[in-house]
Amino acid sequence: GDSVTQMEGPVTLSEEAFLTINCTYTATGYPPLFWYVQYPGEGLQLLLKATKADDKGSNKGFEATYRKETTSFHLEKGSVQVSDSAVYFCALSDHQGGANNLFFGTGTRLTVIP
């Protein structure tokens, strides 16, 4: 079945460092891919998405490119801030049965220190 594997954390970076969180997927076809973020004490929020191969999703300085050759959707940001400290989840959308169920990775906790 469809699944997502993402880099295990925790990840600790200094402010302004470069961030990469790896995510690879296994799926039939090319399902939409997502990055969700969960800030401390808050619910899950969509960070960015890419609905088809070669698309690039971007938001708040974060980017991820849907690469079918490597079945990857790595999250990157050039210069992290303390406010980016959160748990990041990679996910894919399973459209079987007309649904839109999300399958999530295990999450990667990012801590950015000043």
Next chain:
Amino acid sequence: GAGVSQSPSNKVTEKGKDVELRCDPISGHTALYWYRQSLGQGLEFLIYFQGNSAPDKSGLPSDRFSAERTGGSVSTLTIQRTQQEDSAVYLCASSLGGLQETQYFGPGTRLLVL
């Protein structure tokens, strides 16, 4: 309301008791999803509603779990004869219903079974 709301925010119960968790989706959202976030399993899909019907119940972990949705709005997730392994955060999400539509998550209900 402005977003997805869930109640209660926290629930502590004794093993063997029944619990009901409530989700109020964003007004006008026809699709509603329940997920569970636990330490051992990460984020996992439980059930999906389109309107009042549940075409996909494949994620429910056992027959002690059931869910309903009335009036195409509020949904209730019921866990009967709770077990300690049911302890988790139960998340609800809603969307406009199309296959490409973004899911918006509620803050979750944290369930602890003693």
